[in-house]
Amino acid sequence: MDPIEEALDNANTSASDDFGFRSALHTLKRQIDGEVRNDLLYNIALLESTDAEHPLLEALRGYQRWENEQDYENGAEHALKKYEEGIDQALDDCWFHVASWSLAAYIDLADSLSHEDRLQQAVDDAIELLEEQYSEFDTDEGSAGRILDAISEADLRSIDSATLDRLVEFSWARAEYTNKQHNYHAQRNYLHRIRQIQEQRDGSIEDVQEGLIESYENEIEFQKTRGHLVTATTIEEALKECESFADEETLNRWRLVKRRENRKGIEQEMKPVGGEVPDEVAENFTSIANTLVENFENAASEFSPEQAFLGLVKVPVFLPHLDDEPSESGVQSGEEEEGENWFPTASLTDIFPRRHMTHEGDSVSSETSDIDVPDGYSAEARLSVGLTARVLYKLINQGLIKEHHFFTLLESIDGATVDDKAFLTDFIIAFFEDRHAEAVHLGMPRLEGVIKHQLEASGTAITASIRGEDLPKTFGGLMNRLDGLLDEDYVKFLRFRYHDATGEALRNRTAHGELRYKEAHYDFSASLLVEIFRSAVYISELDQE
Numbered sequence: 001m002d003p004i005e006e007a008l009d010n011a012n013t014s015a016s017d018d019f020g021f022r023s024a025l026h027t028l029k030r031q032i033d034g035e036v037r038n039d040l041l042y043n044i045a046l047l048e049s050t051d052a053e054h055p056l057l058e059a060l061r062g063y064q065r066w067e068n069e070q071d072y073e074n075g076a077e078h079a080l081k082k083y084e085e086g087i088d089q090a091l092d093d094c095w096f097h098v099a100s101w102s103l104a105a106y107i108d109l110a111d112s113l114s115h116e117d118r119l120q121q122a123v124d125d126a127i128e129l130l131e132e133q134y135s136e137f138d139t140d141e142g143s144a145g146r147i148l149d150a151i152s153e154a155d156l157r158s159i160d161s162a163t164l165d166r167l168v169e170f171s172w173a174r175a176e177y178t179n180k181q182h183n184y185h186a187q188r189n190y191l192h193r194i195r196q197i198q199e200q201r202d203g204s205i206e207d208v209q210e211g212l213i214e215s216y217e218n219e220i221e222f223q224k225t226r227g228h229l230v231t232a233t234t235i236e237e238a239l240k241e242c243e244s245f246a247d248e249e250t251l252n253r254w255r256l257v258k259r260r261e262n263r264k265g266i267e268q269e270m271k272p273v274g275g276e277v278p279d280e281v282a283e284n285f286t287s288i289a290n291t292l293v294e295n296f297e298n299a300a301s302e303f304s305p306e307q308a309f310l311g312l313v314k315v316p317v318f319l320p321h322l323d324d325e326p327s328e329s330g331v332q333s334g335e336e337e338e339g340e341n342w343f344p345t346a347s348l349t350d351i352f353p354r355r356h357m358t359h360e361g362d363s364v365s366s367e368t369s370d371i372d373v374p375d376g377y378s379a380e381a382r383l384s385v386g387l388t389a390r391v392l393y394k395l396i397n398q399g400l401i402k403e404h405h406f407f408t409l410l411e412s413i414d415g416a417t418v419d420d421k422a423f424l425t426d427f428i429i430a431f432f433e434d435r436h437a438e439a440v441h442l443g444m445p446r447l448e449g450v451i452k453h454q455l456e457a458s459g460t461a462i463t464a465s466i467r468g469e470d471l472p473k474t475f476g477g478l479m480n481r482l483d484g485l486l487d488e489d490y491v492k493f494l495r496f497r498y499h500d501a502t503g504e505a506l507r508n509r510t511a512h513g514e515l516r517y518k519e520a521h522y523d524f525s526a527s528l529l530v531e532i533f534r535s536a537v538y539i540s541e542l543d544q545e
Contacts, residue, residue: 018095056086100143104150111154152196184219228265320380415457439525
């Protein structure tokens, strides 16, 4: 049974398991569109060879003929008819992930062909689905957003006013709900869709602008309970988006608070020696984050968001280093196929020289430690996590990488089990819905599991003789197994952050119920998201040696 057959079989077995088939359809279409390369689990070659039968697979075959051969009758028209059939079947089967995806794909195609009647009917069907399935306080914002993105990006001049009014009303309701859930990214996405619709209708967008300012104001206050650096990042994004329409008093207040939060974040969270952090240190931190985001955008345009992300996670600045020598910072040329060379090679010592750091000497004896790290390593590790979280926040807030890109990345992890993917799918959804306590407890155990399963797939033994039995290695034993296999800096960081008693020991403290609730915030879940895919990049390189 090939992966497409398996995904379809899972959906037929349980309607709630239609997510895998939706992922298959989405990945296949993106390959037809040239957005991703054909080396994924749901490879485009399977579209012709699979024994799986469904109208939506036939729709994709028609769409492929239209894209490749411009055959209207056997391509575009065939695809539209099969989409219509497939959408009805998905709704009858209660496959709402599949139905929302296929409606969005149908709207895109009908709009590109200027089929006004079909577009009107599809938008009418879409708003009915949205009102029936996605109106609850707690719903799947990703599926609802996919439909609304397709509609708001279409040419809406032929759509009747009553339908557009319903879309705007629905989006305002979702914006209000997501604000109450502190899911401010989702809230602003709904506001952006309203703005796109209203602009096409020549309607006022003042209420949308006011809503965006209010959303950022609310998030800034909320982030103050989580940390200074994430607050400063939120303000930076607020300034970027609202500068053209917010009043000068608001903008000046944001600028002052941003500068203060930046400095406090580095002083308090990184434990510097000697009082205040120099302005240039905070400026370096901001500058490196912005450079990474800019270069990610370039790499995503050249390759894809997924490939850009895999290049991003390996930049040296995201890891503390074991030596004190600054790097030769700068941006390399973008010649690598995977986009790795788009990113700065600066290290943390370029941003925050170690003379400003102090080791957080806690009460655990260094004799209990498995690692030997220099003074200042603890502060540098926390700084690297803060920078990682800041960059990821910017990428998501600016729409440069989206939830569905991580599902595509998840498919490509060699060796990841069905259970790994199921748990990590829930982890990604929780992360994007700002349910970070839940995300941490979903992602932390699976990081260990997915590392083990990737190593197994690469031919590396992950068992050891324990009391005469061949049993899986503990997490500490797994770290020992990585010595000499993966980058030394990376293995030391994994030990320090997740296992070692003199480090942060986040894996152990999470597993044993010792993690404090206030620690399960955005920075932790963001770093876990990066860690899952960074481990995949490092381990995949074992097969290339």
